[in-house]
Amino acid sequence: xxxxxxxxxxxxxxxxxxxxxxxxxxxxxxxxxxxxxxxxxxxxxxxxxxxxxxxxxxxxxxxxxxxxxxxxxxxxxxxxxxxxxxxxxxxxxxxxxxxxxxxxxxxxxxxxxxxxxxxxxxxxxxxxxxxxxxxxxxxxxxxxxxxxxxxxxxxxxxxxxxxxxxxxxxxxxxxxxxxxxxxxxxxxxxxxxxxxxxxxxxxxxxxxxxxxxxxxxxxxxxxxxxxxxxxxxxxxxxxxxxxxxxxxxxxxxxxxxxxxxxxxxxxxxxxxxxxxxxxxxxx
Numbered sequence: 697x698x699x700x701x702x703x704x705x706x707x708x709x710x711x712x713x714x715x716x717x718x719x720x721x722x723x724x725x726x727x728x729x730x731x732x733x734x735x736x737x738x739x740x741x742x743x744x745x746x747x748x749x750x751x752x753x754x755x756x757x758x759x760x761x762x763x764x765x766x767x768x769x770x771x772x773x774x775x776x777x778x779x780x781x782x783x784x785x786x787x788x789x790x791x792x793x794x795x796x797x798x799x800x801x802x803x804x805x806x807x808x809x810x811x812x813x814x815x816x817x818x819x820x821x822x823x824x825x826x827x828x829x830x831x832x833x834x835x836x837x838x839x840x841x842x843x844x845x846x847x848x849x850x851x852x853x854x855x856x857x858x859x860x861x862x863x864x865x866x867x868x869x870x871x872x873x874x875x876x877x878x879x880x881x882x883x884x885x886x887x888x889x890x891x892x893x894x895x896x897x898x899x900x901x902x903x904x905x906x907x908x909x910x911x912x913x914x915x916x917x918x919x920x921x922x923x924x925x926x927x928x929x930x931x932x933x934x935x936x937x938x939x940x941x942x943x944x945x946x947x948x949x950x951x952x953x954x955x956x957x958x959x960x961x962x963x964x965x966x967x968x969x970x971x972x973x974x975x976x977x978x979x
Contacts, residue, residue, distance in 0.1 A: 738765070738766075738795055739794070741768050741795055742767070742768070742769040743784060743803035745801025746873070746903035747884060747903070749899060749901050750769035753798075753963075755966070756963045756970065760970070765974075770784065771901075775904055777911075780907075788811075796974060797810070797819070797820050799821070801933060802834060805825075812913070817916070818977040819976070819977045821923045822922065824932075824954070825938075827917055827942065828912035830915050833908065833909050837933075840936070841940050845932070850883050852875075853871040854902070856870075870906045871904070872905070873902055873903050873905045874900060880896065880900070881893040881897070882931065885957040887954060887957075917945040922945045923948045924945065924950075925965060925969050926938045926939055927955060928953045928954065930954070930955060930956045935951075948973075
């Protein structure tokens, strides 16, 4: 045999041996290029709500990145439902391929509106979140099922520059709403370690007061499969209201003994729910 043909014969024999070993061991063997197609994964997009920021998703973001999922957690402007939804819609338009949208609290109202018309969005995952119906506001959803949720006694209201007028008859301007720091842990994050909750209280982002009353547009959960994590011990959004929103969305639901900040105190449960949505909606 010539020297020129020997390397080719050796490579061919080595390849045959590798395939035989894979068959004996029961391993899957896919041709080059097929593996890239079979392991394509959706982009997980996290949307935070009021009194929080994108860092509140850190636990699940780490879990998913380790598993090889592309993740993005854009800042939610918290300036009003229609504007916030338009902003998220613009972010989603830059993502190619399938998307799993995950929203916490008010972030749920935003994903409910932003997902409309985007065929890349394959699932909505609500984490103690507002899965609003069309024409419904956050304030109205707080009282579903007879719940009596009133956060106003625990809120600091502060003006901000160039705030729009929301009551023409009195000239009243919109205000920024913050949870009072001394009430933050008990209302928002009761099962989060005190030191961590204190940092969350100090770094919280405010929402405009008028956002509480803004009506939702068409509900994306009517056409997109949904999953819901009910926070059993929620003091901000009553669990009874969460269960009603999950049921009418026909969401696959889990219930966790958590505060409103379930994504911080129970990130493993949030990740597990997201992965269920990924598996169910995989092409």
